[in-house]
Amino acid sequence: MSHKRNSTKVDESTTYTLVDFFQRIPPGRQVQVTQAFKSLTYNRIEIKSPELQLYCDNCKGLRFFDGSYGTIPPIKFGEYYNIFFNYFCRNCEISHKIFAVRVHVRDKEICHIVKLGEIPSFGPPVPNHFLTLIGDDSHLFLSGRQCENQGFGIGACAYYRRIVDQQWQKLISEILRVSKGINADKEIITTLESSLSEHKFKRAVEIVKDAIPPVLLINGHNPITFLYSSTSRGIHELTDSECLEIATSIRTVLVELSIKIKQALSNKRELIEAMNKLNSKKKSKQ
Numbered sequence: 001m002s003h004k005r006n007s008t009k010v011d012e013s014t015t016y017t018l019v020d021f022f023q024r025i026p027p028g029r030q031v032q033v034t035q036a037f038k039s040l041t042y043n044r045i046e047i048k049s050p051e052l053q054l055y056c057d058n059c060k061g062l063r064f065f066d067g068s069y070g071t072i073p074p075i076k077f078g079e080y081y082n083i084f085f086n087y088f089c090r091n092c093e094i095s096h097k098i099f100a101v102r103v104h105v106r107d108k109e110i111c112h113i114v115k116l117g118e119i120p121s122f123g124p125p126v127p128n129h130f131l132t133l134i135g136d137d138s139h140l141f142l143s144g145r146q147c148e149n150q151g152f153g154i155g156a157c158a159y160y161r162r163i164v165d166q167q168w169q170k171l172i173s174e175i176l177r178v179s180k181g182i183n184a185d186k187e188i189i190t191t192l193e194s195s196l197s198e199h200k201f202k203r204a205v206e207i208v209k210d211a212i213p214p215v216l217l218i219n220g221h222n223p224i225t226f227l228y229s230s231t232s233r234g235i236h237e238l239t240d241s242e243c244l245e246i247a248t249s250i251r252t253v254l255v256e257l258s259i260k261i262k263q264a265l266s267n268k269r270e271l272i273e274a275m276n277k278l279n280s281k282k283k284s285k286q
């Protein structure tokens, strides 16, 4: 159960709680955690399994999960322990999350801890319609996410930027489809149409920078302009963690945009259906 060897480096400048560790730290990154233990009798300590807020696939949202783990040998300072934590959604009691972690117990306050893996995989879920939207490039996205989850910022950035480079026309056509569907300003529609005849992303962005229906803005910003600025910036001089930040924001904007497109189109469909029902009721009364 216990091992003396340990190869990964720990960043001791930041200390996390066990909850932060489980919820926010991807597998493979060893961190320093405080208050991970509770005292038992006879000077013994035990590692906690705190309640977590995780995405439940079954309840379709963030829910509280309760956890436990099997029997481990009595904890001694300086030792390593490999532990499987089992978590269940408190709401549906169906969704299950497993963390395999290795804990190096320094003393009763501090331990160094790393996830050996987690199932389902780390990070927010990727909506299926997003993978359908990007079609053949979905394998690039999944590779990018793997890099991002393991903290490989340069790799993640390269994969996500490749998707944006290859998919910007598709994204603009989807924005055009929404604009037509929701009867956006005529000017927005003609501007989007003319940007699609451009072969260079830069030129297309200059054209569409003010032409986006407000329902597709992300925090008040045009997602296409954002994607362009994050892919046009040179990353050669940036550190891995700076690249990781860029990668995370590209991924967030891509997924968020696809969610907004889907919502706008389905709101439009619901509206048409409601109008049709209303009209047919009126007709039957006449």
Ligand SMILES: [Zn+2]
Binding pocket: 056, 057, 058, 059, 060, 063, 089, 090, 091, 092, 093, 094, 095
């Ligand atoms: Zn649930």
